[in-house]
Amino acid sequence: MSETEKMMPDAQIGLKENPTPQDIAEFMVRVLDAKRGRDIKLLYVENRTIIADYFVLCTGSSTTQVSSLSDEVEYRLSQYGIAPLHIEGKRGDGWILTDYGSVLLHVFNGEQRDFYKLEKLYDAGSEQDISSLLTVD
Numbered sequence: 001m002s003e004t005e006k007m008m009p010d011a012q013i014g015l016k017e018n019p020t021p022q023d024i025a026e027f028m029v030r031v032l033d034a035k036r037g038r039d040i041k042l043l044y045v046e047n048r049t050i051i052a053d054y055f056v057l058c059t060g061s062s063t064t065q066v067s068s069l070s071d072e073v074e075y076r077l078s079q080y081g082i083a084p085l086h087i088e089g090k091r092g093d094g095w096i097l098t099d100y101g102s103v104l105l106h107v108f109n110g111e112q113r114d115f116y117k118l119e120k121l122y123d124a125g126s127e128q129d130i131s132s133l134l135t136v137d
Contacts, residue, residue: 015080021102024082025054028105029133031076032058037069037107041119042128053102055122059113063092070096070107 013034015027025042032040037058046053060066074084082100089096094112098105106118119127 013076015077015082019080019082021053024077024100025056025103026130026133027077028056028073028103029130031073032056032069032107033134035069035072036065039113040130040134042130043119043122043126044128045122045126048122048126052099052104055104055106055118057106057108057113057118059108059110061110063094063109066094066096066107066109067091070098070105073105073107074098 013027013030016023019027029040029042037060039057039059041055041057043055043057044053045055058069060069070087070089074087077083077100084098084100086099087096088099094109095116096105096107098107108116
């Protein structure tokens with residue numbers, strides 16, 4: 001990633017035509033990173049559950065940021081004609097779950113993330129390396 005891309009991450013985030021679940025999940029990671037989401041994880045869960053292929057997990061520093069992060073992903077995906085199938089949680093909640101079919105987005109505040117520990121429910125082997133998708137602060 002060039003220095004310009006690191007300085008202007010929003011301008012570089014795109015989604016290819018006919019995206020796979022992995023493409024959508026990686027797009028979410030880049031959007032969350034650009035909006036300063038913390039502790040972003042991408043879990044490949046297809047072999048562990050029937051509800052999705054990927055979980056994207058992120059922590060917001062406040063309930064306001066939790067809502068903003070969730071809203072931003074929804075907005076950015078809508079620009080590609082991708083809408084959520086269902087949303088659990090609302091503005092002011094500590095956890096918002098957004099269902100995109102093969103990809104579930106979980107945005108938590110710190111307290112809810114620590115309490116539910118979704119990463120612990122899934123094998124450590126399910127975590128995907130997203131270091132190339134994240135900007136360096």
